[in-house]
Every structure is written in C-alpha cells, then in structure tokens.
Amino acid sequence: MKGDIGVIGLAVMGQNLILNMNDHGYKVVAHNRTAEKVDEFLQGPAKGTNIVGAYSLQELVDKLESPRKIMLMVRAGDVVDSFIDKLVPLLDKGDIIIDGGNTNFPDTNRRVAALKEKGIHFIGSGVSGGEEGARFGPSIMPGGSPEAWPFVKPIFQAISAKTENNEPCCDWVGNDGAGHFVKMVHNGIEYGDMQLITEAYQFMKDGLGMTHDEMQSVFIEWNKTELNSYLVEITSDILGYKDTDGEPLVEKILDTAGQKGTGKWTGINALDMGIPLTLITESVFARCLSSLKDQRVEAEELFGKKESIVEGDKQVWIEALRQALLASKIISYAQGFMLMREASNENGWDLNYGNVALMWRGGCIIRSAFLSNIRDAYDIDSELSFLGSDSYFKGILENSMSAWRKVAAKSMEVGIPMPSMTSALTFLDGYTTARLPANLLQAQRDYFGAHTYERVDKPKGEFFHTNWTGKGGDVSSTTYNS
Ligand code: 6PG
DSSP: OOBSEEEEOOSHHHHHHHHHHHHTTOOEEEEOSSHHHHHHHHHTTTTTSSOEEESSHHHHHHTBOSSOEEEEOSOSSHHHHHHHHHHGGGOOTTOEEEEOSOOOHHHHHHHHHHHHHTTOEEEEEEEESHHHHHHHOOEEEEEEOGGGHHHHHHHHHHHSOBOTTOOBSBOOOEETTHHHHHHHHHHHHHHHHHHHHHHHHHIIIIISOOOHHHHHHHHHHHTTTTTOBHHHHHHHHHHHOBOTTSSBGGGGSOSOOOOOSHHHHHHHHHHHHTOOOHHHHHHHHHHHHHTOHHHHHHHHHHHTOOOOOOOSOHHHHHHHHHHHHHHHHHHHHHHHHHHHHHHHHHHTOOOOHHHHHHHHHSSSTTOBTHHHHHHHHHHHOTTOSOGGGSHHHHHHHHHHHHHHHHHHHHHHHHTOOOHHHHHHHHHHHHHTOSSOTHHHHHHHHHHHHOOOBOOTTSOTTOOBOOOSSSSSOSOOOOOOOO
16 A cells, blocks of 8 residues: 655654654654664654655655655754755655644745746745644644645645644645745744743732742733743743753753744844834844843943832732733734735735634644634634724733723832833824824925825825925925835
C-alpha cells in the first residue's frame, strides 16, 4: 500500500506532525536530508507505527499515492526553494507540495504562481502550537492553490486541534499566500499578547511589590475570567517555577527578548498598507529595546532611575490591571483583524474572519476563550470594520475604561514602561475622536511644501493651496498619497 502523504524534515515539528498523522490512520512517508535522522526516527519515536522512511526524494515520490501530497517541514527561505527545485522534475501534474513553515507570505505568492505554470499545486500553511500542538492537534492555516484543498483537507482536519464543539481548528484560508499571511498575523498577535502579560507582571512586581507566589495566584485567577488563555496559563506556571536553589527561575533569565521575524513582518505589512497596528508594532519595538541591555544598564545609572512604587489598595490595582489587560487585548485583536481585512481587500482573498477566529480557537499559541467571542462577532457582522464596535467587546471596553486609564496614568507617573497597554488606549482615544488635529498637520504640509489640503466646507477630493506667507507662489505640488 502506498503512502497517503510524505513529510520532508524531521526536526521537532516534522516528527510530531508525522506521529499525529499516523495516529489518525494515515500512512506517512518520512524523509530527511541526512539519512541518519530517518533511521533515528524510524527506530525511535516511529518504532511500531505504520510510518515508513525514504532515503532519497525519488524514493519518497515512488512511495506515494497519486496525486502525491508532500509536506515540507524545513526552515523557511532558500531551503524551501531548493527542495521545490529538486522535487518538481520528479512529480506529475496535479501533485501537491505543502510548505508548513513560518514563510513570509510573498514567497508563497511567488511559489503558488511559479508552480501553477508547471501544473503542480502549492499550499502554504501556517502551523501553530509548538511541539505539543504538532503532536496532538495544532491550529493549521492553509492557503494557496484551491484545487489542492480537497485532497489535503481530510488529513489536515483530522490532525488539527478541535474546539469544544469538536470543530476542526483548520479550514481553507484563501488563495496565494493567504494562509501564511494569517499565520503571520497570528504571530504578531502572539507578540502583543505576550508583551501585555509582561507589562502586567512588571506592574505587579515593581509597582505593587508582589512576590512570585502572589503573582502566580493572580494569573491563576485571571485564567478563570475572560482572559482564559494558553499564554496566561503558562505564565502562571512560569511564575511558580523555582530554580534548584528554591528561587524563581524567571528572575535568573536575561531580560533580552529574541525574535525570528514574524512580528516584524506584521508591523512592516501594516506600515505598507497604512493600517494603525500600534500595539503589535510596539511589542516588536519592546523586544528591540530589551535587547539594548548594556545601554539600559548604563542609562539607569546615568538617570538615577527611582523605584516605581504604586501606593493604594493592592486588590483594587490588580483588578484594574486585569481590566486594562483585557481591554488592550481587544484593541490588539481589533487591529490585527483590520490588517487582515485590508490584505483581503487588496489581494482579493475573501477572508472569512469568523473562520480565522475558529482556527485560532484551539491548538495555537494564542488560543483562548476570547476567540469564541470574536467568532460570534463576525457571525453577527461578517464585514465588521472594528472589533471593538461589536456589542460584547464595546461593553468590555466601556466598563474597563476608567481602570485602564488609571493603570496607564499610574505607569507613566511612576515610570513603569507599558508601551502596549498605553498605546492601545491612545489608539482607542484616536479612533473614537471625530476630529483629530490632522487639519493643522495638513496646514503645515501646505505651508512648507504646497502639498494642498481639503476643506470641511467643500466636497472631498477638491484640493486647495494657500499662499500662507504672501511670499511663496500659488503653484501647488502634485497631490498623491502613498
Ligand atoms: C507558533 C509560534 C511559532 C514560534 C514563533 C516564535 O505559532 O507555534 O508562533 O511559530 O514559536 O516563531 O517566534 P519568535 O521567535 O519570533 O518569538
């Protein structure tokens, strides 16, 4: 009997996905560039299963049922292109290549188009959930050649995570690089969620002077509220974890954050599309700032930074902090969905936002109860332009407003950096302000560069120039917006 699917790449994610597929009754052919890895896998975790090995790409191709489905679980970038180049001459028209790595979506756009000309279908799929997710149910976000989806769907939906109603956290996202785009936004939101949690931790630790056991209890309690999520859950575990000397391990970890690029891509795309994705972008910059460790150490001394004590009833502050975190999280997701909406319009992807929320409901790093509410919001209005306008989320934003402002103001007063929570509030203040000071900005642009402006008392699209000083000419520069 031939194999149902081939997987190339036996690193952690590849191995666990294969074992997961095997558990669901699929016959998987496993290949890795180095043959020893294949042997190690077959004699190790894959022993006693239906998984078979292939020591060359030709052997892999020969062992697969038509149309062949070959999933690449290799490092994003050139390695993917190199495998595609080697595979294509061995494949038949109608065969399917799937890239399950964290690929930048323009690469997927390019590969879908290039392979289409050769009659090969290509799927670029986000896979989230780390090692545990890959093994027992990841969130899977596939996009690319729609013709390929019916062949891949049963396998992907079988191995994916399931919601509490047993719905698979995997569905077709859209054409071209839509799947990798949605995975990129998922990761951007992951950056935002993580940053928000760390801001709450710093407020509790430095501002309220709480112990790690106290903070752990707070996160355990928060996990029983609307904040219920994987990231809040692991944070409580981390805060309770003691090193061999009995001290909290987290305080022994160097405070410089790493990043592999997906958060940065999300910010870059937001800038390119003109979407005010402030919270995620602040979270990327917060990681950049953290990496300037030596400079920060020097600057703390140079400026004689004082301790940041927050006075008042601790329990009241903790509840205010919870509300500020929840409200900020709503803004982060609202901005993320704004970005996906713009990308969907620009690329003709026709994204289904409720389905995206469903795919993120289980299995992935940002999985949370909250995503069910997002799905409900898009069920009510599939074209909702701002998540915060949905009645459920609007209610939370309104109820949290005063606590959120108190926390933001206090953090500024005592000097605890909370870039994501404060930028979320600033965004909402801007978004809910009918008249912003951009009129003055337009006047400045027109003053120094004759860039023209529109008037509130004239139809939009009519542009005016004023000779502000009486010295310049009346000639205006061309009006265009990038
Ligand atoms: C996931 C994660 C996964 C990975 C990130 C980490 O969805 O399973 O997002 O993709 O953990 O790449 O990203 P950074 O190294 O940039 O934090």
